[in-house]
Amino acid sequence: MPDRLDKLKVPYNPQETEERIYKLWEESGYFNPDNLPGERKEPFTIIMPPPNANGHLHAGHALFITLEDIMTRYARLRGKKALWVPGADHAGFETQIVYEKKLEKEGRTRFGMDPQQLYEEILAFTLENKTHMEAEVRSLGASCDWSREKFTLDSKIVSKVQKTFKKMYEDGLVYRGKRIINWCPKHQTSLSDVETEFIEKTEPFYYFKYGPFTIGTSRPETKFGDKYVVMHPADKRYAEYTDGQKIDLEWINGPITATVVKDEAIDMDFGTGVMTITPWHDAVDFGIAERHHLDKEQIIDERGKLLPIAGEFAGLKIGEAREKIVEKLKAKGLLEKVDEKYVHNIKTCYKCNTPIEPQIRDQWFVKMQPLAEKALEAVNKGEIKFIPDNFRKIFLYWMENTLDWNISRQIVWGIPIPAWFKGEEVFIGDEAPGSDWVKDTDTFDTWFSSGQWPHLVLDYPDGSDFKNFYPTDVMETGHDLIFKWIPRMVIFGLYATGRVPFHTVYLHGLVNDGKGQKMSKSKGNVMSPLELSAEFGTDALRMALIVGNAPGTDLALAKDKIKAYKHFANKLWNISRFILENTAKLEGEVALDKSEQELEQEKDELLTSVTNHLENYRYHLAAEELYHYTWHRLADEIIEDSKKVKTPSRQQFLRKTLKDILIVLHPFMPFITEELWSIMNERQAELLLIAAWPIK
């Protein structure tokens, strides 16, 4: 008995095996499609959603790595030029927040810090995390091509992102405008619409006398500058008032002259059907003011404090000012009534839940509509398929209702916007055109760069990878990125290359804890993929993430489930031991007896079904069928039977079946299958990684 079979006498040891096997793969060079043997014509490409380089991998990362690795390994086994490109995202705003929290713990703050120094500190922090992140991706078995790894701050990427900006500016798709934006008073930056979220709040709703009208508001503190009173043109109750009519009335800090405005944005059924507007701090009001060319005045500063226009209230934070203002109006007899329990949704910063204080600022915007139209066309023509399909509808809805995208961020951690200003003049370029030009200090929204990821990673426009691997096959990512990321990639891909960046979008759900509860630090139910993989083996973790998890649906990851697949790994180990110890490798082929012909046919049906599932992205079903056949058919019945039936025909069947099963299970459980493959093969030259799929 050769030594290599002795390994099977002791239980499978993932810790001992995994690192060694991964090294073997990496050193083989086969993660790089250029090194793959044989005539491989058909490419298969996945661009890895670059993990944020600002912390450790979580369970969601483990899921996407497993799915994408299954896709890649399957393609490789099927003889394709399989390419999976890893990356890392500097993750602008997100990383800056992580770093700001770190500063806070150290008793420091970014405000007042030298921007260059802050940038350098965050860069060092990010690069360190990037190294950890890469090691963690490796430990989960990712067969991605590290030689092609990209980082969003690589100088080539940065310069191409800036070029795109310049081209879009020249094409009229990027403009600078004094427009209303989402301002986070805590983080001191603007945010795009997808970076805000609504939170339900119950607050008082006040009715004030405003000359002959009664106006309703939940935000008395913004009302100082209100000198326009707006109603619907078709509202009969106010028919006697005409557009542009001036009315003198008493207001918070004395008498003012208000102007009547008629606009269809008013909902006649809401409140009294009359409102005053604050164009500087409200998007609807801003729209009305734009349409009627009204004055706009700033009431609240960037830190959320009232400006001098508020008179005696100047300098107060809006939260403190509200009650005092109501008191004053009440004292003046202008408070009509209060609805104490007004339920409404307020827009907040998605990171800190601070209420967004809209502000008007000079910012860069992407004109979305013409870009979105092309994306809609491509999806409607079926150039991009969504899995599961219901996300197509969600995508289309979003594309049909785009708002212009604010891409300027007032943070240092990001790609600089290559713009210069001199008065009203604007220049786009790396260098100032003259000494009296001032540099734009803003950086790009991180999605402006990651939105261009697929083609930039493949060295658009001139790289050979772009020619060979674009458009990519699958974009696999979390369904929470259906708005943040997917539309941007489609838009930028079409804009830059004229082609869609990927043919299929596969969206996975959230990984929750065993009870289906969202993992969070505060609940203390966070499961680290690395710890789980150390406890049960990476293959077991991968199976637990795949089986039973239909695309797009959330997953409950229970330890018991992972343990079950650890047992399965053990089962596979012992199946191999039995077969290798009890069958001899035969010289040449023997003709199969009738019973083995039937077994062979049954196995073929399984392989066909599994292949079919894999071709159609039904990984959860493929994994389950393999599990079931291997354990409950092959082990429980066929092997049991084979203790009596020891014909050459049966022995040949068992050996062949083990081989097939190892190949087909390899995408799901790469480590143990590779290890068993090496034990099985006397000549260990060939890795399972590049074996051939057992059926057509």
Next chain:
RNA sequence: GCGCGCUUAGCUCAGUUGGUAGAGCAACUCGUUUACACCGAGAAGGUCGGGGGUUCAAGUCCCUCAGCGCGCACCA
């Protein structure tokens, strides 16, 4: 308000084009048969949320009601 999804065994979930329900875990009975106790054999457990419809046939299609979850949203 608009949209999407979910409701299947005690728990967590599968169930591709419609054909008299499946897995893992848990619980039950038996079994130390030399691949494996990280095991095996066996049994138990569901009128597939309620109601209606289409069909020879529905968990699977249509309508409706209820509960839960999520997304989107410039009602002051």
